Amino acid sequence: MVKMIDLQQSRNEIDRIDKQIVSLFEERMEIAKDVAAYKIKTGKKVLDKERENEKLRVLQAMASNDFNKHGITELFTQIMSMSRKYQYGLMSAGEQELPLKEIESLHRDKKMKVVCFGVKGSYTEQAMEEYFNTDIECFYAPTFKEIMEVIKIGEADYGVLPIENTSTGGIADIYDLLVEYDNYIIGEHVVKVQQALLGLPEAKLEDIKKVYSHPQALMQCSKFLESHHHMSPIEWLSTSDSAKKVQEDQDITQGAIASVRAAKCYKLKVLKESINHENTNSTRFIIITKKKEFIKNANKISICFELPHESGSLYNMLSHFIYNNLNMTKIESRPLEGHAFEYRFFVDFTGNLKEPSVKNALLGIQEEAIGFRILGNYHMV
Incomplete structure (x- = not known):
């Protein structure tokens, strides 16, 4: 006869073990604080991949079966990830120079030069006029690249480019150019698009x-x-x-x-009239500049980064947004030139560069990613 298991007794045992795990986790985090203090003092990077991999191999060897080996790997990968995030938080709590300079507002006057994609009569021109008003000096450029180049050499203060449409998605060329040129997004504007023949x-x-x-x-x-x-x-x-x-x-x-x-x-x-098949068809335009600035109270950040080509790398990167309670609004990927099936990721999320949670997340991403860059902090439409 099969002996009946006392479910409540088993649950009590699990509760007892979980309590010990919580206590040990908190003890581990206290020691991680000491590790962070050492790394801050010496300038040592938080992520030590070789050390983490060796530790995982040792812990796996302690497991009694294959299932537990996989479980131990997943458990301690997360524990070490949490330890890193805790250390990033301690590091970002100190005084840090902002990557972009905060300004009160975008100074608009008749001396301002704005370059617009296309020619007269475009949706980009409409976005430009609605964002800057018409009392500005403006001119036009026929290609996305030329807009970026004009901004780079200082022939214009700002440029206006389309980056995303609700029907057709992101414009790949723009993402590539944001990496190629050292220009920054300082604003965005959305225009409802009604195409006509x-x-x-x-x-x-x-x-x-x-x-x-x-x-x-x-x-x-x-x-x-x-x-x-x-x-x-x-x-x-x-x-x-x-x-x-x-x-x-x-x-x-x-x-x-x-x-x-x-x-x-x-x-x-x-x-x-209205020959586009989506009634809600709209295009998001970005305002770019070579000035490393962001407007006070900006609430949206765009970044890009590359990742090691290994299992879980994207998941680990996105966990920085989850841990810091940041709302990711968009993710886009572009293939890396010369690297088959490897990608650069572009992420938009809500936040301001002065917020502790944003500093914490960006520090973690910068430490663990390859080729990290902030593309801009601006007001979300």
């Missing part, structure tokens, strides 16, 4: 054979284009530049996907 004043819908636009706009209107088989989509520099091309070429078979604003600017006819 534009043509010459005498054109009809059935006349259009070629439709020019930026790749993002073509994707946003892909269902419309698929339902009009006589139209061939052709990638162009920007939506507004596509409208400009139609106006300049004076070819009745050419159409452009752009804004109603662009139609008015280039005296074109709106053949069909």
Whole structure:
């Protein structure tokens, strides 16, 4: 006859053991405080991967079976991770120079120069005017890279670039350029995008054979284009530049996907309004500068980092946000050039560079990541 297990007795035993574990954990954290003090004094890095790996091998050897070996590995990996986070907290509590300088507000005046992607009549121009107002000196550049270059050499104080659309996601080229150039995000602005099919004043819908636009706009209107088989989509520099091309070429078979604003600017006819398939279609624009600044009370931070190509590295990195109770709003990955199936990660999260929890998280990420960089601290729309 099988003896019945006393469930309550087993639970009492687990409670007794858990109490001991809690006591031992707190004792371990007290010793970690001494370790942190030593590392602060000597400038030694918190993460000692070789030491941690050796310790895991020793602990695994103490386990009685394979299941427990895996469990011990997972348990102590987390304990050591918590110990590091505790040490980062102690280190970040000291006086630290901020990576970006805090300013009261963005100084707007007629001397300010702003460079805008595309040509007149673009959604980027609309974002620029709504963010800065129209009483500024502005000019246009045809490519994302040229915007970055103009900012870098100081020909403009600020630049306006699209970075993400609600229908088509992030714009990969922008993420790559944020790494390539030492420019910073100081603001963002969201514009509701209502794409339209534009043509010459005498054109009809059935006349259009070629439709020019930026790749993002073509994707946003892909269902419309698929339902009009006589139209061939052709990638162009920007939506507004596509409208400009139609106006300049004076070819009745050419159409452009752009804004109603662009139609008015280039005296074109709106053949069909609201052709994007998502009604909530919006684009997020970033304001960039080469100045290492952030506006007071900014509440959103963008960073990027690379990781070792090993199991659990991304999980360990994201745990810094969880531990510090920071809300991550976006994560994007881009392949690393010359490294097959390895990636650079871009993360947006809520916070301000002066907050202790943010300092703690960034210190931990900077210590444990490869190629860490702060891209900006700005006001979330």
